[in-house]
Amino acid sequence: MDDYRIIHPILPRKDYGKIENVTKAEGVYVYSGDKELLDGIGGLWNVILGHGNKEIEQAIAEQLAEVGFINPWTCCTDIVYKLADKLIHFADGDFAKTMFTCTGSEAVELAIKLARRHQAAKEKHEKKYIAVFETSYHGTHYGSMTATGVDREYYGPYGPMLQGFAYLPIPFESKQTTQAAIQSLEKFFTKYGEKLGGFLLEPILGVSGVVKLPDAYVKRLKELCEQYDVLLIFDEISTGFYRTGSKFAYQEMNMKPDILCLSKGINNGVLPLGAVLIGNEVAQMIKDHDFINHFSTQNANPLCCAAGVKTIEILERENYGEIVNRKGAYFKQKIEALEKEVSFIKEVRIHGLMIGIELEMENDFSKVLEFVTDLKEEGLLAYPYNNKYSTGIMLLPPYIVTLDQIDSMVTILKNTIVKQIQYS
Ligand SMILES: Cc1ncc(COP(=O)(O)O)c(C=O)c1O
Numbered sequence: 001m002d003d004y005r006i007i008h009p010i011l012p013r014k015d016y017g018k019i020e021n022v023t024k025a026e027g028v029y030v031y032s033g034d035k036e037l038l039d040g041i042g043g044l045w046n047v048i049l050g051h052g053n054k055e056i057e058q059a060i061a062e063q064l065a066e067v068g069f070i071n072p073w074t075c076c077t078d079i080v081y082k083l084a085d086k087l088i089h090f091a092d093g094d095f096a097k098t099m100f101t102c103t104g105s106e107a108v109e110l111a112i113k114l115a116r117r118h119q120a121a122k123e124k125h126e127k128k129y130i131a132v133f134e135t136s137y138h139g140t141h142y143g144s145m146t147a148t149g150v151d152r153e154y155y156g157p158y159g160p161m162l163q164g165f166a167y168l169p170i171p172f173e174s175k176q177t178t179q180a181a182i183q184s185l186e187k188f189f190t191k192y193g194e195k196l197g198g199f200l201l202e203p204i205l206g207v208s209g210v211v212k213l214p215d216a217y218v219k220r221l222k223e224l225c226e227q228y229d230v231l232l233i234f235d236e237i238s239t240g241f242y243r244t245g246s247k248f249a250y251q252e253m254n255m256k257p258d259i260l261c262l263s264k265g266i267n268n269g270v271l272p273l274g275a276v277l278i279g280n281e282v283a284q285m286i287k288d289h290d291f292i293n294h295f296s297t298q299n300a301n302p303l304c305c306a307a308g309v310k311t312i313e314i315l316e317r318e319n320y321g322e323i324v325n326r327k328g329a330y331f332k333q334k335i336e337a338l339e340k341e342v343s344f345i346k347e348v349r350i351h352g353l354m355i356g357i358e359l360e361m362e363n364d365f366s367k368v369l370e371f372v373t374d375l376k377e378e379g380l381l382a383y384p385y386n387n388k389y390s391t392g393i394m395l396l397p398p399y400i401v402t403l404d405q406i407d408s409m410v411t412i413l414k415n416t417i418v419k420q421i422q423y424s
Pocket of ligand 1: 103104105106108137138139140202206235236237238263264
């Protein structure tokens with residue numbers, strides 16, 4: 001299928017290899033013709049309950065039979081109210097309001113607007129800046145793309161980007177002491193604090209290589225945000241809904257974001273949906289000023305919301321915190337054993353079922369792309385990453401992955417590494 005008429009997002013054609021034509025997806029497997037592939041990245045980190053979940057399919061069908069679409073400008077429908085309410089309860093009632101979007105990028109877009117609007121409402125017109133980490137990923141709309149630190153070298157031809165972003169180094173515990181990272185955070189606030197309206201962060205940075213913000217760093221960050229009146233915006237688009245073993249990573253960190261961006265696992269990834277949960281202070285500002293200038297025709301689409309309600313019902317019904325932590329611990333044990341066997345693995349970072357495997361790849365993205373292609377040939381879908389700190393692969397399997405399937409994934413990884421070592 002060389003002459004297909006779609007343009008690949010993100011990667012130049014020469015880099016992405018053969019596109020698989022998926023003909024069936026079921027549980028933890030996707031099929032391309034007669035080839036069976038273990039989906040080690042659950043779609044694109046979003047198919048948290050596995051492909052083809054029948055309960056979710058039925059919920060969508062029932063909603064379609066009732067109300068398939070509403071004009072979100074002048075109408076609402078029960079399922080939309082229900083999901084808004086469910087999300088707030090699922091987040092343990094820490095938030096006051098929900099706004100729906102179609103994607104994660106759009107959720108980040110909205111969060112940036114909310115932060116700026118909030119500061120403007122407080123007459124703090126100088127506080128327009130948004131702080132972000134230099135290897136963060138937040139999406140590809142203009143706001144979220146500007147907020148994304150990791151791909152900035154490719155932005156030239158698309159410029160000018162959105163103004164008012166300040167980038168700071170990530171506190172990567174294995175590369176730098178947390179104390180040094182806190183000092184650079186303090187310097188950053190001395191320089192930008194008065195101008196900052198919001199601090200946008202991934203609590204566990206995904207494409208940076210699965211890097212968790214250290215506790216002491218987060219504690220100091222919280223103090224500085226309070227001191228400088230900066231809103232804390234958590235992007236939990238990839239970490240939310242038990243991916244890291246907790247409902248949301250912010251809960252593990254003893255934090256209370258003012259704004260929370262969600263998408264991906266929100267509805268098991270079957271239909272496009274994002275959401276922004278809004279804390280009391282920002283919600284009060286919206287109430288006082290009556291509206292937020294953000295809208296898209298498909299926001300809060302009832303079918304997408306029905307899939308979301310059913311996904312959360314399933315997450316609430318079963319003990320996914322325990323399930324994800326137990327399977328993550330098993331994965332960790334297996335990969336750490338492999339790490340001892342082969343010198344090719346530099347470091348393994350695992351939080352729940354969010355797995356980062358740093359490889360000896362000399363910061364060369366083309367090598368990782370080749371490695372991921374080899375994994376695919378062996379039957380495993382993995383995600384390549386590369387940034388100035390770290391190069392390697394990520395695995396984010398569906399939570400229904402079995403221990404046997406984990407064994408198979410690690411065996412494929414081992415075989416591919418052994419081949420790689422033999423041929424290099
Ligand atoms: C942390 C994070 N933020 C934002 C996004 C963008 O979400 P979407 O691809 O749905 O626009 C992603 C997607 O990978 C993500 O991982």
